[in-house]
Amino acid sequence: MTYQALARKYRPQHFSEVVGQVNAVKPIMAALDQGRLHHAFLFTGTRGVGKTTIARLLAKAINCESGMSSEPCGNCVPCMGVEEGRFIDLIEIDAASRTRVDDTREILENVQYAPTQGRCKVYLIDEVHMLSTHSFNALLKTLEEPPEHVKFLLATTDPEKLPATILSRCLQFNLRAIDIEEIQENLKSILRQEVIDYEESSLRRLSQVARGSMRDGLSLLDQAIAFGDGKVTDEAVRQMLGMIDSHYLREIVKALSQNNIPGLVTAVQDIKSRALDYNAVLDDLLLMLHDIVLYHVAIEALQARGGDVDSISELADVISAQDAQYYYQIGLYGKRDQPLAPDPSSGFEMTLLRMVAFYPGKYQGDSKMAVSSDPNESGGKNSHSKNSTTLTTKKSARGSKSNTLTSSKIDGKAALPGNPLSDDQLISDPEVWASLVNKSDLKGITRELAMNLAPLEYKGQVLTVNIAAAMKDLHNQERQGVIEETIGSALGDSLKLNIIQETRETVRMETPAASNARHAAEEKAHAHEVLLGDPTVKQVMARFEATVVPDSVKSGKQRS
Template sequence: MTYQVLARKWRPRAFEELVGQAHVVTALANALASKRLHHAYLFTGTRGVGKTTLARILAKALNCETGITPKPCGKCGACTQIDSGRFVDLLEVDAATNTKVDEMRELLENAQYMPTVGRFKIYIIDEVHMLSKSAFNSMLKTLEEPPEHVKFILATTDPQRLPVTVLSRCLQFNLKPLAPPVIAGHLKRVLEAEGIPFEDAALAHLSKAAAGSVRDSLSLLDQAIAHGGGRVAAAQVAEMLGSVGGDLVWPLLECVVAGDGPGAMREAERIAGRSIDFDTALEDLASLLHRIALVLAGIDPPADESDTPRLKAIAARLDNSRVQVLYQIAVLGRRDLPLAPDEFAGFSMSVLRMLSFSGGNAEGRSVARPTPAVAAPTPSRSAAPVAAAVNVPAAPAPARATSAPVASEPVAAIPFDGDWPAFVARLQLTGMAGLLARYGELASFNNNNLELVVPEAHRAYSERNYQDKLKAELAKHFGANFRLTVKTGATSGVSLAAVREKQSEERQATAATAIEADPFVRDLVRDMGAEVVPSSIRPSGNDNGPTS
């Protein structure tokens, strides 16, 4: 048997099956019940909200053999033929391909003849705004005074392009884009009926990506089922859509709220490592801040959302003014992305702007490297540890009167023993230099010429501006005749970024195993039907055990 896509299989065949358009369905049902019929109907709305579907259901309601009714039987000859597209008195016209005046005249010439088998001869003209001006003029007379046996049903996504003379002759209904929770509920019913396992978080991703269109959501659901091998899982849907997901957005926002600059930049690099669109990342961050603002306004989030406790916990650490500032930074950051040197630079600068409003950085210190030694220079700075001295050039002190400027202190060279990841970790570089150093793998080091290899996925870090920044930092340790060469190609996963990512995954796996093995958690799962949400498990900072 040929597979039928979900968008066609689950196309509504009755008014009560239509999703989310109660205002239109109620009006049409009341008109049909009272026999107050108009000669021309106009359905407007974005793609996939049910315009053509509603037109076909209305055609059945007008031609059902049981009589004009808001509940067509769906079993008589007229209903079954309309469902299968074989009803001779129903003419569906695609105005996008029939735009000429001659085609419209030929179509309307048959309107004077009585219907062959039905009660009414019905013309459904889809995308009617695509008709030419001459074609509109040719149909005006028929549209204004059609024969009693003719009904026009027009559909368009752009009613502004219709002539006022046409609009004034139609009974207009505007179909609204559906809210994500409504679409998610519909997808849930479809999957339960199809017997396909799913995760609620995956449906939330799909309903948001559908942008109000039921048809788009079902098409995406078909794709998600194929991508997941017969199962709709949140992680696979997020990967398919290229969305960020809570496992990336939450840690980033928590680091920002805590004023943890290095942690926030590590989370930003994790997002970059997943090859996620930075515009999407900022959009999800703004969406999360909007939900936090609602909590601060006294509006409780839905109880069935898995991250509600996390939402309330982070809202307790913020105030209204700071949330508004962070939200504005996220929104304006999306606007500024095309103007940035590269997308990661634009995204990371948005994160750094958020960090500048952190309570832990009130004195204006560099958020990326909160080194105590640079906060307040004193005469005893010469006795500071070497690691602190290395941090001085990249984290200058705030501009204020001082008797001992930090910039005059020498940089202590760090010896290089061939272990590139360890060397980079000791340098504690940030910005462009830090990105290239962390994602690059050592290929060779001969005659003071250092050669790095960057994976293809991070080709942007091999660009000239990144190289110049890193070369300037390394020249402080290798001398003025130091040379740096960077190329892209296959890597073996031994860069500092790869090592840290692997360690992070191992800690996450260990934490998840510890949570699942906990006797109390096992009792909850077994006796009360509880479920462990993997994205809510995070290793503790001291590695003594997981947190959830």
């Protein structure tokens, strides 16, 4: 017997077998059971999600000899005819090959005649958006008021090209892309029925490559069975799809965590020698980074979807969730720029170099990229965020106030291990805490939280700070941990924060945000004073009887 492709062999024959399209199947089944069936349906969605399948099931349910219902018998002449593609009252039309208005008129001329075998004549027009404008115009009247024995089922992958007059005459169902988990479960069920051995990870990979299309997933499964000599293994699927072995991906991730640029270049050369698709490799790297973030924030979800938790846990030990997110974002930019690169190899290599070279604050104050050939030099996990912060003195516009730590305040030892700040230094002068926060690598909401913390007491490596009630929603344990790690690194010692909410009895200390606002106000006032004292400004004001609007003055560097 001639072999039948899995996509055809396992095409759903009942509404209950349709995967992932409850939003369309449920109302259609209810309409069939209640006898409230519309005369025109429009099914939209990407390829392979079930548009034609649902349309054929609807044609079968309408014409079943046991009566119109959501569960056709499957044994009568109309049901078997629809399944085998030989039911005379189901007229399937490929609009892509019959776009002319003459073709449409020829079809419409036969609409008036009663069905031959079934209860209704069903016109299934696939890729209906390919019809010409004149064809749509010819179809309008019949589509609006067809004979009682006629149903129109339209399917398209591009509903935007359909005229509004067509859309308004149809019940429209948007079929969504099918979830990876749903495709995977369906592939697993089919392999069990076919009695074929498989590996769970290989089905996951096929489901991802299918990109929401069940038909694509089944076609890839057919190919994988042939490629794997009757078995579906992860190694065979990787080779078939031109994917990189996970070992190489793990080495790339470890090299990123260690700033090991020579290691990254070597990994690119290994990929080049295997003649792999760089876009596919980058996709796999992004998926691995996604799994790392998932491990940090929701390990249960990673376990539920069958991820390799053991190998991901090793990578999560050297890559934080923040770093993985940063690498992921750079990888997305790399995918966008890959078609513009001189060649795929250099484009992929540049993406990896960006991940290391442009880490926020990584190479501040150095005009040359610092390259580490020794993985141990970088210190492993979160090595970027643990770099010592250099605290320098920066004069304000007036020259009398400092917005950063001075050597007199910390005796030049704040960044040295074993020399934490004393209680007097950190509590008595708000500038010290403000300088630590301002010079840190904290970002986003975490930085906003630190900017609104006021120090109260510092004893035994525990810093007690208060926060205004209006700012308390910024606080959570994860952000507190990031602040402790970052500021502790700058101090050269461990730091623990004790955050309390401000009350009326609390002695209000100046926060870094308030300190910055005060400095900005002082600089603006000084700029206004300097402006009023300028001879040229005085001359203009005297000549034109002008005044200086205070809010229009901004501090800045004075031109010589």
